[in-house]
Amino acid sequence: MRPNLSSGTGSAVGRPAVRRPAAATVFGQHLGDRWSAGAGPAIFGGMIGYVHGHHDSVLKSHRTRTAENSAGHLLPHLEAGMSLLDIGSGPGTITVDLARRVGRVTALETSEEILALTRAEADRSGVEIEGVVGDVHALELPDDSFDVVHAHQVLQHVHDPVTALREMKRVCRPGGLVSVREGDYHGFVIAPRTASYDTWLTLYDLAARERGGEPDAGRFLLGWAHRAGFTQVTSLSSTWCWSTPEARQWWGDMWAERITDSALAQQLLDGGHATRADLDEIAAGWQSWAADPDGWMSVLHGVILARA
Numbered sequence: 484m485r486p487n488l489s490s491g492t493g494s495a496v497g498r499p500a501v502r503r504p505a506a507a508t509v510f511g512q513h514l515g516d517r518w519s520a521g522a523g524p525a526i527f528g529g530m531i532g533y534v535h536g537h538h539d540s541v542l543k544s545h546r547t548r549t550a551e552n553s554a555g556h557l558l559p560h561l562e563a564g565m566s567l568l569d570i571g572s573g574p575g576t577i578t579v580d581l582a583r584r585v586g587r588v589t590a591l592e593t594s595e596e597i598l599a600l601t602r603a604e605a606d607r608s609g610v611e612i613e614g615v616v617g618d619v620h621a622l623e624l625p626d627d628s629f630d631v632v633h634a635h636q637v638l639q640h641v642h643d644p645v646t647a648l649r650e651m652k653r654v655c656r657p658g659g660l661v662s663v664r665e666g667d668y669h670g671f672v673i674a675p676r677t678a679s680y681d682t683w684l685t686l687y688d689l690a691a692r693e694r695g696g697e698p699d700a701g702r703f704l705l706g707w708a709h710r711a712g713f714t715q716v717t718s719l720s721s722t723w724c725w726s727t728p729e730a731r732q733w734w735g736d737m738w739a740e741r742i743t744d745s746a747l748a749q750q751l752l753d754g755g756h757a758t759r760a761d762l763d764e765i766a767a768g769w770q771s772w773a774a775d776p777d778g779w780m781s782v783l784h785g786v787i788l789a790r791a
């Protein structure tokens with residue numbers, strides 16, 4: 484099920500306030516102030532952890548993504564023969580679509596295991612890509628290597644997005660394009676709004692911040708890009724909209740499964756933030772919303788296109 488796509492202009496705002504759960508402890512280490520100078524805590528080689536994990540329920544969502552519905556802002560700038568780096572390629576559907584347009588794509592993921600998902604999608608589609616394992620905070624790639632450096636829904640999960648953007652700028656050739664699109668969870672709009680949705684949002688926000696992420700990344704992209712040294716940045720917003728019975732069912736089922744079965748569920752249970760009964764109640768809330776003919780949801784994303 485693919486979302487309806489619409490876009491409009493919007494602008495991002497400045498530096499985010501430090502907000503995290505009072506006693507945010509991740510794998511036994513206190514997070515500290517991730518916005519302070521320096522690269523922050525070095526956990527998993529700079530990555531604190533990816534809140535969603537790669538459970539089937541997560542992949543089910545990410546595999547609906549295409550270059551059209553997730554990177555439409557970038558498409559007019561692509562030409563055959565360009566070289567493109569796709570950071571955090573995950574299940575690889577966007578990567579493969581981009582590769583069909585430019586020809587030369589390098590996919591980067593945090594482990595061989597996750598990169599295998601991208602490679603499998605490329606094989607299935609008969610598209611050639613190169614794969615590398617790495618961390619966006621410290622790319623082991625030469626300066627000025629790519630015409631385009633792309634990331635979709637990645638910077639919201641990293642502990643130092645400004646360092647990540649500096650690295651993206653460094654490996655992009657001068658005059659090339661850095662393209663990023665990130666969700667903004669508090670910018671999501673839903674009808675009818677229920678207590679169960681509010682609990683879901685509170686728990687998701689808590690889990691994402693506990694892992695060192697910024698779930699409202701979309702609104703901060705422009706400010707992060709300025710701090711990373713970009714001077715020519717176009718900042719936009721775009722949305723996905725879930726409103727037809729089929730789309731609503733698909734999105735509601737997917738979140739019902741993710742809140743009960745994915746890495747997110749395990750984190751909330753292990754951290755004592757929710758009980759199994761709480762998660763089951765939230766899942767039931769998603770399913771009731773999906774079954775409601777009046778159910779409607781719009782998912783906001785911030786976008787930047789920045790000249791390196």
Ligand SMILES: C[S@@+](CC[C@H](N)C(=O)[O-])C[C@H]1O[C@@H](n2cnc3c(N)ncnc32)[C@H](O)[C@@H]1O
Nearest residue numbers: 530533545548571572573593618619635636637
């Ligand atoms: C939400 S998924 C997005 C996948 C894909 N871009 C898409 O939109 O379908 C985020 C991906 O970023 C990767 N990731 C997380 N932290 C990263 C880091 N520090 N460096 C590179 N990739 C990272 C995760 O492994 C995950 O596959």
